[in-house]
Amino acid sequence: MREMLAVSGLNAWYGESHILHGVDFRIDEGEVVTLLGRNGAGKTTTMKSIMGLVPRRAGSIRFSGTETIGLRPDRIARLGIGFCPEERGIFASLDVTENLMLPPVIAPGGLSIDEIHELFPNLKERARSPGTKLSGGEQQMLAIARILRTGARLLLLDEPTEGLAPVIVQQIGRTIREIKKRGFTVLLVEQNFQFAATVADRHYVMEHGRIIDMIANADLAASTDRLHAYLGV
Amino acid sequence: MFMIFGIPGPLLFGQLLLGLINGAFYALLSLGLAVIFGLLNIVNFAHGALFMMGAFCAWMLLEYLGIGYWWSLLLAPIIIGAFGILLEKTLISRLYKLDHLYGLLLTFGLAMVIEGLFRNQYGSSGLPYRIPPSLQGATDLGFMFMPNYRGWVVVAAAIVCFTTWALIERTRLGALLRAATENAPLVQSFGVNVPRMVTLTYGAGVGLAAFAGVLAAPIYSVNPNMGSNFIIVVFAVVVIGGMGSILGSIVTGFGLGVVEGLTKVFYPQASSTVIFVVMAIVLLIRPAGLFGRI
Ligand SMILES: Nc1ncnc2c1ncn2[C@@H]1O[C@H](COP(=O)(O)OP(=O)(O)O)[C@@H](O)[C@H]1O
Ligand SMILES: [Mg+2]
Numbered sequence: 001m002r003e004m005l006a007v008s009g010l011n012a013w014y015g016e017s018h019i020l021h022g023v024d025f026r027i028d029e030g031e032v033v034t035l036l037g038r039n040g041a042g043k044t045t046t047m048k049s050i051m052g053l054v055p056r057r058a059g060s061i062r063f064s065g066t067e068t069i070g071l072r073p074d075r076i077a078r079l080g081i082g083f084c085p086e087e088r089g090i091f092a093s094l095d096v097t098e099n100l101m102l103p104p105v106i107a108p109g110g111l112s113i114d115e116i117h118e119l120f121p122n123l124k125e126r127a128r129s130p131g132t133k134l135s136g137g138e139q140q141m142l143a144i145a146r147i148l149r150t151g152a153r154l155l156l157l158d159e160p161t162e163g164l165a166p167v168i169v170q171q172i173g174r175t176i177r178e179i180k181k182r183g184f185t186v187l188l189v190e191q192n193f194q195f196a197a198t199v200a201d202r203h204y205v206m207e208h209g210r211i212i213d214m215i216a217n218a219d220l221a222a223s224t225d226r227l228h229a230y231l232g233v
Numbered sequence: 234m235f236m237i238f239g240i241p242g243p244l245l246f247g248q249l250l251l252g253l254i255n256g257a258f259y260a261l262l263s264l265g266l267a268v269i270f271g272l273l274n275i276v277n278f279a280h281g282a283l284f285m286m287g288a289f290c291a292w293m294l295l296e297y298l299g300i301g302y303w304w305s306l307l308l309a310p311i312i313i314g315a316f317g318i319l320l321e322k323t324l325i326s327r328l329y330k331l332d333h334l335y336g337l338l339l340t341f342g343l344a345m346v347i348e349g350l351f352r353n354q355y356g357s358s359g360l361p362y363r364i365p366p367s368l369q370g371a372t373d374l375g376f377m378f379m380p381n382y383r384g385w386v387v388v389a390a391a392i393v394c395f396t397t398w399a400l401i402e403r404t405r406l407g408a409l410l411r412a413a414t415e416n417a418p419l420v421q422s423f424g425v426n427v428p429r430m431v432t433l434t435y436g437a438g439v440g441l442a443a444f445a446g447v448l449a450a451p452i453y454s455v456n457p458n459m460g461s462n463f464i465i466v467v468f469a470v471v472v473i474g475g476m477g478s479i480l481g482s483i484v485t486g487f488g489l490g491v492v493e494g495l496t497k498v499f500y501p502q503a504s505s506t507v508i509f510v511v512m513a514i515v516l517l518i519r520p521a522g523l524f525g526r527i
Contacts, residue, residue: 072428
């Protein structure tokens with residue numbers, strides 16, 4: 001399989017705090033890969049570093065062969081990466097449709113509005129509501145939906161199931177499997193590894209700003225003790 | 234002569250019109266400040282000086298190049314807007330990572346330097362700028378005579394304010410601007426060149442100030458202090474309307490102009506302080522301003 005993203009020796013800092021200490025992992029085209037790890041392990045920081053949103057970072061992040069470590073976030077996005085942040089980032093002063101249409105289309109191959117409404121019927125019903133008047137689950141769907149339109153091939157989803165009801169979690173699981181079927185590549189941050197097991201091909205485990213293990217999804221059942229120890233659950 | 238509340242009608246309407254004209258300038262200036270504050274998080278103290286430069290630009294275009302009022306109305310905002318872009322690129326953009334206070338100090342300093350340079354060159358007694366022939370004279374409205382140029386100022390300001398509002402609230406470009414005002418890094422991570430957007434927004438806000446300056450040139454004489462006379466009140470308008478609120482700055486701008494005009498009729502002693510009294514009351518009751526979020 002062709003390599004899509006290769007992170008090596010990634011270090012990142014917020015001011016004086018050194019958060020990532022040499023993160024190494026790779027994702028191949030069409031894979032769904034998770035980053036598992038306890039709170040504060042550096043998962044969000046890793047995603048923000050890939051997007052260029054961390055003020056100071058070093059090492060190498062190659063996307064489809066292009067080195068992105070020194071690029072601005074908008075340049076990185078235009079290479080074909082879509083970011084769905086942990087706090088969802090729905091804009092209060094924009095209605096649902098404006099939120100959905102906000103990210104510019106950067107390449108052909110994204111979902112059409114009809115396809116998106118088919119995946120997320122609520123977004124069609126609530127098209128004119130202010131974005132932040134939606135329920136938490138609907139906001140999460142909107143946050144995912146808006147990066148499906150743009151033609152980005154690698155999607156970074158930071159804890160999309162956090163704090164949501166089981167039916168919504170299932171819907172998000174179906175969405176991830178559907179977009180994988182369509183050939184998208186996904187990097188998923190999760191705390192809930194039961195959920196992660198239903199969607200992912202491989203799992204990386206993060207601790208204290210490093211990747212400490214990699215587990216193929218097929219081996220997950222055999223590795224539960226190891227995972228419990230890592231995640232402290 | 235007819236009377237309203239014991240006041241002669243023509244006097245009342247005359248002051249109302251004056252209030253509306255001042256309100257038109259408050260609205261145009263505070264609108265630009267609001268747009269700039271929203272996206273750049275900088276209180277642009279140079280706004281009054283840039284307004285003054287707009288008026289001077291019109292005067293120079295006429296004096297040195299023979300370019301008249303109507304072309305100036307278009308050219309001065311472009312020229313001064315380009316100057317604003319230059320300021321943003323070379324100076325202001327260096328301060329985004331620092332405390333707000335630095336932006337305030339820089340733009341305040343810029344205002345002093347710009348006004349000083351103009352005072353040095355042109356003195357402070359003021360240069361005349363004639364009303365364009367097509368807008369000279371006055372119209373009998375039945376209840377009062379309205380100088381045509383003043384009517385035009387109110388209409389032109391209202392149109393520009395409304396167009397700006399519609400652009401921000403009703404278009405895709407406006408959606409990008411609103412979104413970047415809320416969370417610029419996220420918008421940038423969608424592939425939008427936010428730094429360029431910030432620069433152009435500053436230029437547009439400055440262009441609005443310059444447009445107001447050209448409108449003002451025939452009413453007030455063109456002089457280096459014309460901006461600082463306005464700008465203190467305009468900051469009060471911005472605070473009353475709610476920092477960064479687009480609609481707030483337009484409505485509050487016109488509204489406070491009228492309040493000021495009416496105060497001149499009913500209690501002239503308070504006319505120069507009434508806006509600050511309103512500001513104090515609004516801040517006590519609604520600290521975020523009349524239209525402010527949060
Ligand atoms: N903006 C920030 N400034 C300073 N420290 C931060 C910031 N964001 C996160 N951190 C710190 O970085 C570490 C990793 O955080 P994060 O990447 O959010 O972890 P995770 O997503 O795995 O829970 C934590 O110790 C957190 O306190
Ligand atoms: Mg996180």
